[in-house]
Amino acid sequence: MKRICFVVSSPLTARAFLASHIARLSSEFDVAVIANADGLAIEGARFISAPIERPISPLRDLYALLVLVNVFRRERFDLVHSVTPKAGLLAMAAAWLARVPARVHTFTGQVWVTRTGPARSFLRFMDGLIARFATHVLVDSRSQRDFLIQQGVVSAAKSAVLANGSICGVDGERFRPRPQPRADGEVVFLFVGRMGRDKGVPDLLAAFARVAQRDPAARLVLVGPDEEGLGRAADKVRWVGSTDRVEDYMAAADVFCLPSYREGFGQVAVEASACGLPVIASRIYGLTDAVADGETGFLHAPGDVEALARHMETLLAQPELRARLGGAGRARVLRDFSAEGVSQALVDFHRRTMDGQ
Secondary structure: OOEEEEEOOOHHHHHHHHHHHHHHHOOOOEEEEEEOOOOOOEOOEEEEEOOOOOOOOHHHHHHHHHHHHHHHHHHOOOEEEEEOHHHHHHHHHHHHHOOOOEEEEEEOOOHHHHOOHHHHHHHHHHHHHHHHHOOEEEEOOHHHHHHHHHOOOOOOOOEEOOOOOOOOOEOOOOOOOOOOOOHHHOEEEEEEOOOOHHHOHHHHHHHHHHHHHHOOOEEEEEEOOOOOOOOOOOOOEEEEOOOOOHHHHHHOOOEEEEOOOOOOOOHHHHHHHHOOOOEEEEOOOOHHHHOOEOOOEEEEOOOOHHHHHHHHHHHHHOHHHHHHHHHHHHHHHHHHOEHHHHHHHHHHHHHHHHHOO
């Protein structure tokens, strides 16, 4: 039985994005997961702890690199697969040093896209190093792959997209329409994600303030960790912290909004579509894969608060349009982004990769 190891920084990444893949892979491969945690339990995989930390720290990162090299040499994995930037850099470098024959990294977005100057150049160089250490690169959207090729980070020959995109696909049973009654004709707009400027939260708040001023039926719910202290009291706005039941909030919403400045794919957008919600999102790589403009929702230029507000007002006033876009969105997700399809594509990819060693 060949041996596969996934490497991530946070155990949350493994649970959220890898659990369904591991369940499929474990039927024919010996699967391990390495993360910075103790006692992580994922069905179908054994767990190995390693001190991989997200912040840059040269001495701690060097120590983590040495730990990974020792683990890889001891375990003799046939394939190492990393996700997230820090885990990718350390795992791909360590796997190269340990002569692991197949080294795969998945790109899920680039933090340097919204940076400028030396910080952008340095972080882009780090992504390029990951790609060089890897034998194969996966990218979770076609438009992101095109961007990385154009930027010289990956090559067309070395990179691929599983199925139609997405790191893990969508469970259509978990994310499904569950219509709920509305009080006084309310229309609920929903955001799910990190409460950050790069996610466009200030733009969403500004657009919603204009919409709510014109129509008292509008409501806004924001779900996710407030990492930049953006949370504040606002009329008709409800702030919610982190949750592992985002589908419950999607079931209670009418429109999903993601005015982000950077996304690798926009996983939460297709989850919202699977729940039958029309999606308003920014026209950036990644989200152009997740949202079909005019078919499953509307796209606007990043930072264009006026356009965002217009799309919100359009969907607020037209329930039939909301239903049409939402229905088309669910059909598209079930057809193109099912969890079963993406997991099978990954199993096939790993099988081919190890057969070609």
